[in-house]
Amino acid sequence: MKRGRRSMGRRNLRQEILTFIARWYHREKTYPTVREIQKGLKISSPSVVDYHLRRLEEEGLIARVGRRSRGIRLRHWPDGLAPxxxxxxxxxxxxxxxxxxxxxxxxxxxxxxxxxxxxxxxxxxxxxxxxxxxxxxxxxxxxxxxxxxxxxxxxxxxxxxxxxxxxxxxxxxxxxxxxxxxxxxxxxxxxxxxxxxxxxxxxxxxxxxxxxxxxxxxxxxxxx
Missing domain, CATH: 2.10.109.10 (Umud Fragment, subunit A)
Incomplete structure (x- = not known):
């Protein structure tokens, strides 16, 4: 029973990250850093954000430009959030x-x-x-x-x-x-x-x- 409640409450972090990046871009006209994503979504550590960013990149949903702090680029915009x-x-x-x-x-x-x-x-x-x-x-x-x-x-x-x-x-x-x-x-x-x-x-x-x-x-x- 407890296991089921934990499963239902599990966050879809990758979707949250995609949406956060898109909304940040709309507001700031630039892309967020890993730490800005961590802080904005209250994620436990930058390494957790980086892990999910790597998975999103492998799935073709984002690209990352070199080692720039603002090197994230969206390749697939969440519904209703394309510029x-x-x-x-x-x-x-x-x-x-x-x-x-x-x-x-x-x-x-x-x-x-x-x-x-x-x-x-x-x-x-x-x-x-x-x-x-x-x-x-x-x-x-x-x-x-x-x-x-x-x-x-x-x-x-x-x-x-x-x-x-x-x-x-x-x-x-x-x-x-x-x-x-x-x-x-x-x-x-x-x-x-x-x-x-x-x-x-x-x-x-x-x-x-x-x-x-x-x-x-x-x-x-x-x-x-």
Whole structure:
């Protein structure tokens, strides 16, 4: 009986921390430090806060910039707490396969999504695609997620990119590696093999700069 009462009273600290960070940002226009989170939520020690921040980072809900005291960045805003006054409209072009390649998405936007400017280093010329498949799941990119892409024809080896396969008239999402006169398109899934294609049939269309994770199993919304 006592055990049940303790379980019912247990705090959802990670959700509390996310909400605290979002509300702090709204009020202060900057992010809180670990100690400010500890004090504001009356948590026993900074190490407890740091533990939960590490778990939130692993889940893709926050990012941490180096060792800065105010280096926390929200990647997923709690419902109703996104900074609506500073949203960037980004064209949504449709689906892209993270498993088998699919036909190239239309260049005309099907809809628009809006994301906080502070999530992105640059808001210029970005576009969004919806992931289909699970071949990039070990990179925390799953079926139904949205990816934000910066158009470019050049990426470094090991970067995640949207790739147009000219001989197949298909698009895919993979890590890119140059190996002689071929390109290795590497999935992030232990059960899937890389795709080797001649370099001359590969056209890099963009670098992935942000992932909007589908946390509840429902399609992420876009504005028509």
């Amino acid at each position: 609506d006054g500073d949203l960037i409209p980004i064209p949504f072009l449709g689906p892209i396969a993270a498993g088998d390649p699919i036909p190239h998405p239309s260049a005309e936007p099907l809809a628009w999504i809006r994301v906080p400017r502070l999530w992105l280093a640059s808001g210029n010329d970005l576009f969004a695609l919806r992931v289909q498949g699970s071949s990039m799941i070990d990179a925390l990119v799953g079926d139904g997620d949205l990816i934000i892409v910066k158009p470019t024809s050049e990426v470094e080896d090991g970067e995640m990119a949207v790739v147009w396969l000219m001989d197949r008239h298909e698009t895919t999402l993979k890590y890119v590696y140059r190996e002689g006169d071929h390109i290795r398109l590497q999935p992030a899934h232990p059960a899937m093999s890389p795709l080797y294609v001649p370099a001359e049939v590969v056209q890099i269309q963009g670098r992935v700069v942000q992932v909007l994770r589908n946390l509840n199993g429902l399609p992420l919304p876009v504005d028509q």
